[in-house]
Amino acid sequence: MNYFLGLDLGGTTVKGGLLDQDGHIIAKSEIPTGAGRPCGQVAADIAEQGKKLIDGAGVPADCVRAAGICSPGTINTEKGEVVFSGNLGWHCAPISGELEKCLGIPVFLGNDANVAALGEARYGSGRNYRDSILITLGTGVGGGIIMGGRIFEGGRSAGAEIGHMAIVCGGEPCTCGRRGCFEAYASATALIGQARAAMSAPGGADSLMWKLCGGDPDAVCGKTVTDAVTAGDKTAEQVWDRYLDYLAEGTANLINIFRPEAVLYGGGVSKAGSLLLDRLVPKFEGLIFGGNDYAHVDFGIAALGNDAGICGAAAMAMDHTGVL
Ligand SMILES: [Zn+2]
Incomplete structure (x- = not known):
């Protein structure tokens, strides 16, 4: 051995x-x-x-x-x-x-x-696929592209920075200096920012998210949003739905370029599991070039943590x- x-x-x-x-x-x-x-x-x-x-x-x-x-x-x-x-x-x-x-x-x-x-x-949720993309939803948006079982890292190993593909031209500022990056909309940090904004906007005052964070916006985390969604809170539902729109846009860009057999989500936000996948997957309708029948793409949650x-x-x- x-x-x-x-x-x-x-x-x-x-x-x-x-x-x-x-x-x-x-x-x-x-x-x-x-x-x-x-x-x-x-x-x-x-x-x-x-x-x-x-x-x-x-x-x-x-x-x-x-x-x-x-x-x-x-x-x-x-x-x-x-x-x-x-x-x-x-x-x-x-x-x-x-x-x-x-x-x-x-x-x-x-x-x-x-x-x-x-x-x-090789050993986790992607083990049945030769081509897969991992998208990690944490402080930033990271991840990697695996083609034919090997890492695709771009020229001089400096590419595949999937979090820094813009999904909104001139949009939110990103930590990298560009505006509108995938990361600025689909990271856990972005989700928290989107939740805080909704809580402070008109109609947000009676959101369950206020109770879940103990009245302290600094205590809002990704789970605050998903817990409130599970409990049926309307404001949280709107935040989560919009967040998943951004996640779908960025993911679809990657699919249309690399056409992997599977996209896997990791990082803190992926702990939402089926609450994420069940609501995200229908959003790909009309976003994936040529549809998702031929060269089908599966969606899953990363397993190795x-x-x-x-x-x-x-x-x-x-x-x-x-x-x-
Ligand atoms: Zn960026």
């Missing part, structure tokens, strides 16, 4: 997993990133974490073939370098090389959103080594 390390480097924590060649997680752990330190120091800690996972699982070290690591920011996958990451405070950080020195096995680097999409495609990164990173390492 061959084993692979899957490492998910974030601004706060590093999640590590040891997976066998069938994609089963044998062991996992989490350590603080200590962001802001030089790449070499962080790599030394991650290598230590990896070695502990291998020792703890009782797996012979020479059966661990390679490691995959995913990172936020702009990534040069070819060089194994984090070109820039605000979260990590890094500029041109050769993380793969540093890890290879400590671990003594090949290390492959990918962008966190792309790698999570690969994990979901926080493990998507480690699973995808290990899958990336497996693909690169080709030992299977």
